[in-house]
Amino acid sequence: MSYEHSYAPPPTPRGTPPVRINLYSDTQSKPTPAMKAAMMEAEVGDEQAGTDPTINELCERMAAFLGKEAAVFMPSGTMCNQIAIITQCRPGDEILAHETAHILTSEGSGAAALAGAQITGLRGERGQFSLDTLKGAIRSKSRHSPPQRMVEVEQTANSGGGTVWKLDDLNAIADFAHEQGMVTHMDGARLTNATVAAGIAPSDMVAGYDTVWLDFTKGLGAPLGAVLAGSSAVIGQAWRWKQRMGGALRQGGICAAACLYSLDHHVERLAEDHTNAKALARGLAQIPGIVVEMPETNLVFFDTTGTGIDATTLNARCREFGVGFNINKQWRARACTHLDISAADIETAIQVIREVVAKGP
Numbered sequence: 001m002s003y004e005h006s007y008a009p010p011p012t013p014r015g016t017p018p019v020r021i022n023l024y025s026d027t028q029s030k031p032t033p034a035m036k037a038a039m040m041e042a043e044v045g046d047e048q049a050g051t052d053p054t055i056n057e058l059c060e061r062m063a064a065f066l067g068k069e070a071a072v073f074m075p076s077g078t079m080c081n082q083i084a085i086i087t088q089c090r091p092g093d094e095i096l097a098h099e100t101a102h103i104l105t106s107e108g109s110g111a112a113a114l115a116g117a118q119i120t121g122l123r124g125e126r127g128q129f130s131l132d133t134l135k136g137a138i139r140s141k142s143r144h145s146p147p148q149r150m151v152e153v154e155q156t157a158n159s160g161g162g163t164v165w166k167l168d169d170l171n172a173i174a175d176f177a178h179e180q181g182m183v184t185h186m187d188g189a190r191l192t193n194a195t196v197a198a199g200i201a202p203s204d205m206v207a208g209y210d211t212v213w214l215d216f217t218k219g220l221g222a223p224l225g226a227v228l229a230g231s232s233a234v235i236g237q238a239w240r241w242k243q244r245m246g247g248a249l250r251q252g253g254i255c256a257a258a259c260l261y262s263l264d265h266h267v268e269r270l271a272e273d274h275t276n277a278k279a280l281a282r283g284l285a286q287i288p289g290i291v292v293e294m295p296e297t298n299l300v301f302f303d304t305t306g307t308g309i310d311a312t313t314l315n316a317r318c319r320e321f322g323v324g325f326n327i328n329k330q331w332r333a334r335a336c337t338h339l340d341i342s343a344a345d346i347e348t349a350i351q352v353i354r355e356v357v358a359k360g361p
């Protein structure tokens with residue numbers, strides 16, 4: 001059975017109000033007026049020539065933020081993942097990642113199509129695999145087996161419910177991967193959600209990972225952009241791929257200014273999104289038939305089986321009252337809190353969902 005799989009509200013059907021409370025994704029947040037003002041004032045140059053001062057500042061700042069030698073600005077997080085893979089994996093190499101990892105489920109098989117690498121999905125609760133599971137996935141080294149080249153983790157684990165990997169687990173996995181001669185890559189789309197929730201400095205949290213990136217278009221609220229960091233050698237190679245794929249930019253400092261603004265103003269406030277997510281989870285948990293996965297950060301997954309209303313139908317009915325969320329599976333929905341969602345919006349969303357469920361299937 002197919003289901004709606006959209007991270008944005010579809011075009012509003014005639015006669016229904018627009019989605020006012022947009023819980024589809026944190027990508028839905030819009031640049032604030034102050035962020036736009038910072039963009040207007042950005043000093044710009046030519047990024048492709050290495051002379052955009054605002055992008056250079058962002059990259060220097062992000063290299064320090066993540067404790068790496070170098071960093072490169074990318075148009076998107078997907079490009080960070082794909083370029084991290086293609087710079088470090090050769091055709092035929094194997095990547096070990098959780099079976100729900102974004103690189104496995106949501107990047108159009110980019111690792112296979114572009115790098116020629118295969119991804120093997122590991123099992124584990126809530127988007128995370130254990131060291132033992134990783135150990136169990138190690139193959140004998142023979143000409144029959146795929147060369148195992150990369151271990152990838154997602155912080156936070158998106159489909160796992162926005163869960164935060166523990167520092168000890170991250171380090172144990174990275175140490176083991178390195179002992180095996182593999183490189184480590186962290187998809188840090190929501191890394192700052194994890195660091196704020198755990199109270200751990202980003203550079204400490206990612207110390208075991210050879211490459212790591214942060215997305216500015218998720219909870220940080222910038223219109224676009226992500227930064228990939230790693231050793232100078234890998235980032236040098238990443239630059240070649242960025243150029244090759246047409247990702248090099250001209251006066252991109254306008255966008256980097258929004259990213260810098262978000263580093264100064266939108267990191268600590270992620271705690272508010274986490275508080276709102278917990279309030280949403282508590283409210284949803286009281287609705288008969290809904291089973292909630294308790295959130296650790298800003299993603300609230302809930303199962304609608306007990307209501308008899310599948311997630312797509314529930315969303316369509318709630319949209320008539322201006323509330324929309326994302327469908328993860330036929331009976332599993334995801335609501336995401338972000339910059340444009342207030343505590344009052346959460347109360348309204350809970351009430352709308354409660355009333356829609358009460359009407360029955």
Ligand SMILES: *Cc1c(COP(=O)(O)O)cnc(C)c1O
Pocket residue numbers: 075076077078079081102103154158187189190215217226
């Ligand atoms: C959103 C996301 C990506 C891709 O980032 P884009 O900037 O949308 O390309 C990758 N990994 C995870 C876990 C994500 O949530």
